[in-house]
Amino acid sequence: MNERSTHSMFEVTDLSVRYARGEAPVLRDVSLTIDRGESIALVGDSGCGKSTLALAAMRLLPKTAFIRGSIVLRGDNRETPVDILGSDERTIERVRGRRIAMVFQNPIGSLNPVMRIEKQLAEVLRVVRGTSRSTAKRGALESLNRVGIADPVRVGRAYPHELSGGMAQRVALALALAGEPELLIADEPTSALDGIVQAQIVELIRETQRQTNLSLLLITHDMAIAKALTNRVCVIEATRLVDDCPIDQLTAADRHAATARLIQAAEFKRSAAITLMERTI
Amino acid sequence: MTKSTRTSQEIERQTPRLEVSDLHVSFASRSHRRLQRNKPRVHAVRGVDLSLQPGACMGLVGESGCGKSTLARAVMNLIPLDRGTIAVDGNDMHRVESKASRQRIQMIFQHAHASMNPRMTVESVVTDPLRFDDRCTKSERSRRVESALQLAGFDAPLRGRYPHELSGGQLQRVAIARALVLEPDVLICDEPVSALDVSAQVEILAQLKDIQQTRSLTMLFITHDLDIAAAICDRLAVMYLGRIVESGPTHEILRNPQHPYTHYLSAARDLKRTSALQPLMGEPPSPLAPPTGCSFHPRCPIKSDICHSQTPVLLSTSQSSLQHQAACLHSERMDELKEITTNR
Amino acid sequence: MTTANPTNPILWTDHASTSKRRNWLARSAAAIAITFILVALLAPLLAWHQPIVCKYQGQFYFPAISDTASRLPLVGSWFQKAKPFRFPSFDARTALEPDAFALWPPVPYGPMEMVADANRPASRRHWLGTDDRGRDVLARLIHGTCVSVRVGVYSMLLAGIVGIIIGGAAGFYGGAIDWMCSRLIEIMMCFPAFFLILVVMVWIGNGVTGIILVIGLTQWTSIARLVRAEFLSGRELDFVDAARSYGASGWYIALRHLLPAALAPTLVALTFGVADAILLEAGLSWLGLGVGADVATWGGMLRDAYDQIRTHPGLMTAPCTAIFVSVLCCHILGEQLRRSLDPRIGFSESRS
Numbered sequence: 001m002n003e004r005s006t007h008s009m010f011e012v013t014d015l016s017v018r019y020a021r022g023e024a025p026v027l028r029d030v031s032l033t034i035d036r037g038e039s040i041a042l043v044g045d046s047g048c049g050k051s052t053l054a055l056a057a058m059r060l061l062p063k064t065a066f067i068r069g070s071i072v073l074r075g076d077n078r079e080t081p082v083d084i085l086g087s088d089e090r091t092i093e094r095v096r097g098r099r100i101a102m103v104f105q106n107p108i109g110s111l112n113p114v115m116r117i118e119k120q121l122a123e124v125l126r127v128v129r130g131t132s133r134s135t136a137k138r139g140a141l142e143s144l145n146r147v148g149i150a151d152p153v154r155v156g157r158a159y160p161h162e163l164s165g166g167m168a169q170r171v172a173l174a175l176a177l178a179g180e181p182e183l184l185i186a187d188e189p190t191s192a193l194d195g196i197v198q199a200q201i202v203e204l205i206r207e208t209q210r211q212t213n214l215s216l217l218l219i220t221h222d223m224a225i226a227k228a229l230t231n232r233v234c235v236i237e238a239t240r241l242v243d244d245c246p247i248d249q250l251t252a253a254d255r256h257a258a259t260a261r262l263i264q265a266a267e268f269k270r271s272a273a274i275t276l277m278e279r280t281i
Numbered sequence: 282m283t284k285s286t287r288t289s290q291e292i293e294r295q296t297p298r299l300e301v302s303d304l305h306v307s308f309a310s311r312s313h314r315r316l317q318r319n320k321p322r323v324h325a326v327r328g329v330d331l332s333l334q335p336g337a338c339m340g341l342v343g344e345s346g347c348g349k350s351t352l353a354r355a356v357m358n359l360i361p362l363d364r365g366t367i368a369v370d371g372n373d374m375h376r377v378e379s380k381a382s383r384q385r386i387q388m389i390f391q392h393a394h395a396s397m398n399p400r401m402t403v404e405s406v407v408t409d410p411l412r413f414d415d416r417c418t419k420s421e422r423s424r425r426v427e428s429a430l431q432l433a434g435f436d437a438p439l440r441g442r443y444p445h446e447l448s449g450g451q452l453q454r455v456a457i458a459r460a461l462v463l464e465p466d467v468l469i470c471d472e473p474v475s476a477l478d479v480s481a482q483v484e485i486l487a488q489l490k491d492i493q494q495t496r497s498l499t500m501l502f503i504t505h506d507l508d509i510a511a512a513i514c515d516r517l518a519v520m521y522l523g524r525i526v527e528s529g530p531t532h533e534i535l536r537n538p539q540h541p542y543t544h545y546l547s548a549a550r551d552l553k554r555t556s557a558l559q560p561l562m563g564e565p566p567s568p569l570a571p572p573t574g575c576s577f578h579p580r581c582p583i584k585s586d587i588c589h590s591q592t593p594v595l596l597s598t599s600q601s602s603l604q605h606q607a608a609c610l611h612s613e614r615m616d617e618l619k620e621i622t623t624n625r
Numbered sequence: 626m627t628t629a630n631p632t633n634p635i636l637w638t639d640h641a642s643t644s645k646r647r648n649w650l651a652r653s654a655a656a657i658a659i660t661f662i663l664v665a666l667l668a669p670l671l672a673w674h675q676p677i678v679c680k681y682q683g684q685f686y687f688p689a690i691s692d693t694a695s696r697l698p699l700v701g702s703w704f705q706k707a708k709p710f711r712f713p714s715f716d717a718r719t720a721l722e723p724d725a726f727a728l729w730p731p732v733p734y735g736p737m738e739m740v741a742d743a744n745r746p747a748s749r750r751h752w753l754g755t756d757d758r759g760r761d762v763l764a765r766l767i768h769g770t771c772v773s774v775r776v777g778v779y780s781m782l783l784a785g786i787v788g789i790i791i792g793g794a795a796g797f798y799g800g801a802i803d804w805m806c807s808r809l810i811e812i813m814m815c816f817p818a819f820f821l822i823l824v825v826m827v828w829i830g831n832g833v834t835g836i837i838l839v840i841g842l843t844q845w846t847s848i849a850r851l852v853r854a855e856f857l858s859g860r861e862l863d864f865v866d867a868a869r870s871y872g873a874s875g876w877y878i879a880l881r882h883l884l885p886a887a888l889a890p891t892l893v894a895l896t897f898g899v900a901d902a903i904l905l906e907a908g909l910s911w912l913g914l915g916v917g918a919d920v921a922t923w924g925g926m927l928r929d930a931y932d933q934i935r936t937h938p939g940l941m942t943a944p945c946t947a948i949f950v951s952v953l954c955c956h957i958l959g960e961q962l963r964r965s966l967d968p969r970i971g972f973s974e975s976r977s
Contacts, residue, residue: 045478045480045481046449046478047448148562150562150563164346164564165345166564167564194344194345194505195344195505195506195507195546195549195550196344196545196546196549196561197344198549199548199549200561200562221478221479221480222479223479261480262479262480265478265479265480265482265483266479354866357866357870358870359866359869359870380872383872384871384872386870387870387871388867388870390863390866390867391863392863395862395863395864396863396864396866396867397864397867398864398881398882398885400885400886409868409871409873409881410871410872412873412877413871413872413873413874414872459867459871463871
């Protein structure tokens with residue numbers, strides 16, 4: 001444990017969240033650590049509290065929420081650790097987008113609907129990287145190119161509603177990566193997308209991780225995507241973290257029932273297809 | 282068509298339960314240029330033929346924007362057709378005025394939540410269709426509602442709740458109950474599980490399959506997920522840009538796709554698990570101006586010059602099954618394509 | 626898990642207090658509005674020139690009660706007053722024997738009665754003083770409430786009905802009907818409503834019914850636009866498609882599925898509309914084009930007070946306060962209605 005915490009760059013300790021007085025908690029005593037360059041997945045059914053954890057990590061929870069526990073971003077050893085929940089707003093603003101960035105499930109909704117893509121990107125570049133106004137536009141097109149957009153000029157001129165879901169998710173990813181963050185939180189980045197586009201985005205995230213030393217916190221309900229993108233899976237069931245295991249030990253016999261159920265669900269469609277094929281052949 | 286086995290001959294003779302022939306649907310583009318004189322038309326469905334035997338479950342698979350939901354709405358008589366016919370047991374649905382014969386097709390909508398009036402309880406949502414069933418007397422209503430809810434596996438104590446108080450899975454069960462309460466012969470399912478968690482998806486799919494088999498419903502199941510279609514459909518039709526590009530028995534299509542697009546769809550499922558394959562890049566072309574010839578040629582790695590000019594038709598390609606058809610001019614080169622995608 | 630982290634003071638705010646405060650405000654507004662309505666309904670029991678109960682020539686009479694009953698909406702015409710009290714020349718104050726039993730209303734003066742010297746300050750006999758013609762200000766205020774409430778409620782009912790019919794038809798049928806209804810709405814909105822009302826009032830003369838008709842038939846445009854928008858967006862919703870797919874008729878969809886959704890914003894708009902109607906009526910009466918000089922109204926009181934604003938500025942206070950409070954009440958109530966009928970706001974309040 002001691003040996004491990006020296007490498008960990010992001011630590012959540014005993015986090016509990018309730019949205020209002022008298023309401024049931026949405027997270028209870030959740031602890032997890034992410035090491036530098038590591039990818040972990042937070043898997044659970046909808047309503048289990050996994051998105052709340054993502055919001056807490058960016059300190060985007062409503063001010064009225066009741067929060068206990070701590071979230072610490074360590075970064076590399078030169079920098080002082082940042083206490084996400086305890087710091088003042090200005091410190092947090094320097095963390096958001098620069099050191100922790102986030103991609104949402106609904107990419108079109110997470111973009112500003114009345115601003116052209118290149119302008120949004122240029123603005124983010126100016127704010128988080130301090131790029132000058134004149135070079136920001138070129139930088140915007142470059143970052144579009146980096147997320148696999150073949151025609152950055154045309155996409156840059158477009159408004160968010162003119163993009164397809166997959167294209168918008170690429171743009172959202174470009175926005176998130178603009179600040180060269182250490183940690184990327186991806187909240188169901190592919191659930192709203194079709195099969196082929198899903199595969200494209202999974203491939204893109206994989207490629208990005210290969211190129212940069214980016215840590216990834218993937219939030220999903222689909223064990224298949226978790227397996228494809230990460231090397232450790234944390235399972236949340238009904239507000240509690242019930243399992244935390246490396247991807248290669250997922251199928252071990254002594255896994256928690258919730259983990260087994262989620263794996264089964266992911267396998268079901270595939271296995272049902274196989275049984276059906278066997279039956280009909 | 283040449284003679285095949287006896288069983289398929291018998292099938293050919295029967296009138297299909299649901300038959301869609303040469304369906305064309307287009308609508309005025311909702312572009313932001315409101316003042317444009319000649320608004321471009323979106324050609325959502327461009328000549329689709331489907332034929333479902335009684336008790337069949339056909340999966341209609343394609344990416345979003347390929348026209349599969351438009352097709353469902355056209356079948357439900359919710360939008361006007363440009364051309365073509367939709368017939369149930371040989372009766373043209375857009376001609377008959379009788380309510381009873383229209384009620385033989387019912388639909389489950391993609392967003393269960395949006396498809397229910399937020400001001401009505403579950404009970405009244407499911408009762409509502411019965412007001413328009415002339416055969417059903419008032420006293421019979423509650424019995425029929427109860428049996429429909431039971432059939433859909435809905436928790437009876439929750440029937441007094443409002444839609445926003447239910448989970449996605451329960452809500453979809455209400456939608457199923459509402460579609461079944463009129464005891465239709467044909468059920469159209471428009472992405473019934475895509476908004477649900479994987480675990481809820483599994484439950485709903487099992488329930489649907491169960492209902493389909495016990496009631497011998499004819500089902501058209503629309504989805505973008507090949508896994509889901511494969512799990513519950515015995516036949517598949519793959520749609521790309523308003524046309525069917527491949528159709529046939531599910532296991533044939535999954536084992537031996539005869540159209541490059543189907544190949545990529547099926548490869549995308551593996552890509553979520555391993556990283557051995559190259560995904561199909563790019564985006565589908567705009568249905569405002571579909572490409573000439575084969576719609577898939579702008580993204581196809583095995584295209585040739587004739588693909589630009591000649592529009593392929595659905596033809597039976599494999600020797601083993603005449604029902605397996607693909608609309609590709611180069612389906613003999615599929616092995617080549619498989620090599621291209623695996624060697625990255 | 627019941628306490629927040631004390632080291633995170635930023636994250637600790639008690640949100641309950643803000644919603645409580647809003648609740649308190651809305652409740653007092655509702656209480657005041659109900660008071661206004663009760664005052665309007667029971668005005669003769671509060672201020673009248675005839676007693677509530679009295680013994681006259683050996684018989685019991687209930688003149689103020691029967692006056693109250695005969696003013697009730699819809700059923701008022703069933704009641705008739707006992708004979709001697711029905712004649713205008715009959716003055717209960719002088720006709721009754723001094724020692725006869727009589728229970729008078731708390732303000733024993735009628736709104737048009739000249740009962741004292743002009744411009745008397747507030748006293749035990751005249752709680753708010755008297756006006757330039759020696760009429761009791763409180764009695765006039767109480768009877769002015771009747772006019773304001775009637776004008777506010779009835780004109781908005783009329784506006785609501787017209788608005789729902791025109792807006793609903795436009796939104797539901799679309800096409801040519803929508804085009805015609807929309808142009809009609811636009812024409813009505815472009816026309817300066819106050820000026821239109823002035824012209825019509827001059828033409829049809831004074832009277833409460835006239836005012837109600839004129840306000841109702843000019844103020845329906847915003848309602849119609851709301852209902853049209855609700856119907857238009859409702860038509861696109863999946864549940865309307867679902868209803869069509871199981872064979873529901875157009876009328877059924879409009880009444881059962883579309884109208885309930887449109888009623889909530891309409892109700893809110895109507896509540897705000899009541900405030901506007903009260904202001905409009907007061908403005909018209911102030912100009913002398915309102916209900917008429919023979920009926921006490923807040924606007925009329927303001928006009929009388931305005932004539933001697935230099936000598937007796939205090940006379941403005943009572944009608945001004947009444948108008949201000951009633952309009953404010955309508956606005957607070959409308960805002961609260963809007964919040965409680967909007968499912969999205971309700972959700973975010975319960976969430977955050």
